[in-house]
Amino acid sequence: MAFGAPDWLAARWPVRATMGTNQTRLMLTAAGAIAAGGNAFLDITAPVTHNMIVSSIAVCSPVSCINYFWFQISGVTLYWQYYDMNGQAFFPIDSAPVVPAGATATIFMQNNDAGIQTLRLNVAGTYEEI
Amino acid sequence: MKKSNVIMEGAFTVKDKKGKVTKKEKFSQDIKTGKLYNSKGKEVAEVLW
Numbered sequence: 001m002a003f004g005a006p007d008w009l010a011a012r013w014p015v016r017a018t019m020g021t022n023q024t025r026l027m028l029t030a031a032g033a034i035a036a037g038g039n040a041f042l043d044i045t046a047p048v049t050h051n052m053i054v055s056s057i058a059v060c061s062p063v064s065c066i067n068y069f070w071f072q073i074s075g076v077t078l079y080w081q082y083y084d085m086n087g088q089a090f091f092p093i094d095s096a097p098v099v100p101a102g103a104t105a106t107i108f109m110q111n112n113d114a115g116i117q118t119l120r121l122n123v124a125g126t127y128e129e130i
Numbered sequence: 131m132k133k134s135n136v137i138m139e140g141a142f143t144v145k146d147k148k149g150k151v152t153k154k155e156k157f158s159q160d161i162k163t164g165k166l167y168n169s170k171g172k173e174v175a176e177v178l179w
Contacts (some may be wrong), residue, residue: 032144033144036147040144040145043140048135
């Protein structure tokens with residue numbers, strides 16, 4: 001682990017959720033210390049009255065190592081990517097997937113490094129009343 | 131926390147190599163007020179574990 005104790009980021013970056021002043025924007029961040037070969041996933045269930053439009057997902061690792069992540073809506077995988085060189089990956093690219101009202105989006109992160117590492121996840125989007 | 135139809139619900143789960151859940155934290159947010167709640171329904175600034 002290149003940056004001190006494995007838990008340094010998780011301790012400073014728990015799940016946080018903030019919204020814009022018009023209360024329609026979503027910014028969610030989560031981080032967890034994940035053992036070698038372990039994984040983490042974030043489930044987000046949209047309110048029954050609102051669709052959730054996902055404008056950005058960023059998955060970040062503090063070190064360059066082999067990981068992968070995927071993104072699902074209602075169990076359907078829309079994106080799957082390995083990343084290693086820069087320790088970060090982004091989705092969506094030139095698209096804005098909609099999580100229908102009441103449906104669940106899942107973001108999965110796999111730690112394939114030999115050691116424990118803290119992976120971090122940022123999700124940004126907007127809510128749209130149906 | 132009073133449940134309403136504008137609540138976003140979430141969960142962050144960490145598993146080890148064998149698939150055993152080592153940490154799981156649920157949270158929710160009222161998207162009208164922006165208030166965030168932990169798994170016990172208490173309003174919090176952030177969900178810690």
